[in-house]
Amino acid sequence: MAQHLLIVDDEPDMLTLLKRSLEPELGCRVDTAASGEMALDMIRDGDYDLVLADIKMPGISGLEVLERVKSDHEEITFVMMTAYGHIEMAVEAMKRGAYDFITKPFDHDALVMRLEKAFERSRLLKENLRLHHECHSTDMFQELVGKSPKMQRVYETIRTVAQNDLTVLITGESGTGKDLAARAVHALSNRSKRSFIAVNCPTVPEHILESELFGYKKGAFTHATSDKKGLFQEAHTGTIFLDEIGDITPTIQTKLLRVLQEKEIKPLGDARPVQVDVRIIASTNQPLAEKIKSGDFREDFFYRLNVLPIRLPPLRERVEDIPLIANHLLEKHCRKLGKASKRFSPALMDAFVARRWEGNVREMENMIMQGILFSQSDEITLKDVKIGRKPPAVPEAEITPNLDQPYKQAKENNLKAFNSAYIGHMLSQSKGNVTQAAKACGLERQALQQIMRRYDISAEPYRR
Structure with a gap:
C-alpha cells in the first residue's frame, strides 16, 4: 500500500504545486487541506503516515493541528513549513512533537529528502506499534500463537467468554493448547487476581480425586487425621480448571454436577455442604458425544459443562500459522536451554509446513527442542530432528532367559522385553492414545502410566 501524505496550507497555489511535484517524486498518495479545520476532519477520517503543515494559518494553526493530532496518533509524523522569520516557532513545534521543519521558500530536492526520512520514521513507528501489540497479545493469550482466521476467532471467543462467570468447555486434540486457553480466559476475567487451580483429572485415581477436589473431615477415613480443604475451596473466588474431564468416572461426574447446579461441595465425612464461588473451566480431547452414547459420560453433566464452548483447531487446519509458531518456540527454547539464537533451514521449514502434526504444537515443541540440542551450527x-521418521518398530519379546544371569536380573530383563513388546503393540494400535491403550489392556490409565514410566516407554513416537 502506498504511503499517504497530507499537505496543509492556506495558499491554494502552494497546495497544487506540492501535490503535482511530490506525488510522482515520492511515489505516495497526496491529499491537500486548505485549513487547519479541514486537516483535522481529514485526519480523523483518513489513514495518514505523514503531515506536511504550514505553521502560520488563519483559524486553527499548523501548531494547533500538531498538538491535537499527536495526543491520539503518535504514529503520524509531522514536518512543519515556516517562513524564514519564524524559526523560533518551528523549534517550538519540534519540542511539541514535530519531526522536522523546513523554511519557505525551500529547495525542492531538500524537501523531498526530508520527507523521505519522515516517511521512514513513520514506517518504523508503525512497525514498533505493531510489534508491541503482538507482544501484548501474546502475553494476554498465554503463548497461544497464530494469526490465521481460525485463531482470530478463538481469541475473540476467549475475550467474550472471559467477561462472565459461566462454565467454559474447551475442546481440541492433544497438544492444541487447551490449558493455555483456560489460563487466558482466567487472565482476562475479573477473577484474574484470584487463584487459578489446575487439575489434571486422568492422572489422579478416582478415590483420591474426590478427596482432592472436595476435601475431607478428620476421621472420614483411615489416615484422615485432620481436616483438609479441597481444591474447590482453595479456588474460592477464583477459577478451577478441570483438564481432560472426559476421562473422569460417572461417580465423579455426578458429584461435579452438584457443584455446577448448587454451587456447593460436600467434603468427605461432612454432613453439611460448603458454598463455593468458583468459575469452572473444563477441557477434553475426547469425543464426548460418543461417550454419552456408550454411557461413559452423563448427558446432563455435558450440557452443564458446555455452556460456553471453545474449540481449538489442530495445526493442520491452520497451516499458515506453522512458521510463526515454530519461530516462537525456537526463540523461547533457545533462551530456556541457554543456547545462542538459531534459525531453521528452508528445507526444514518446508517439511514443517507439509507435516500433519498429529501431536500438534506439543509435538512440534518436542521436535524443536531436539533440533536446538543436536544441531552443530546456528541452523x-x-x-x-526426527521429522518424517516412522514410529519405532514394536520389539518382539525375548522370553528366553539368560541362564548366566542372577534370577532377579533375568526376570527383570524378560519383564522389560515383554512390557516393551506388549505395551508398544497397544500404543501402536491406539496411535499413541494412552487412555485407549489402557482400555485395550484391561488396565486403569494410571496403572498403565506407572508401567510405562517404570520401563521407560513413551507414547509420543506412536502418535501419528
Missing part, C-alpha cells in the same frame, strides 16, 4: 536442518 537447524532436517538431519537434526
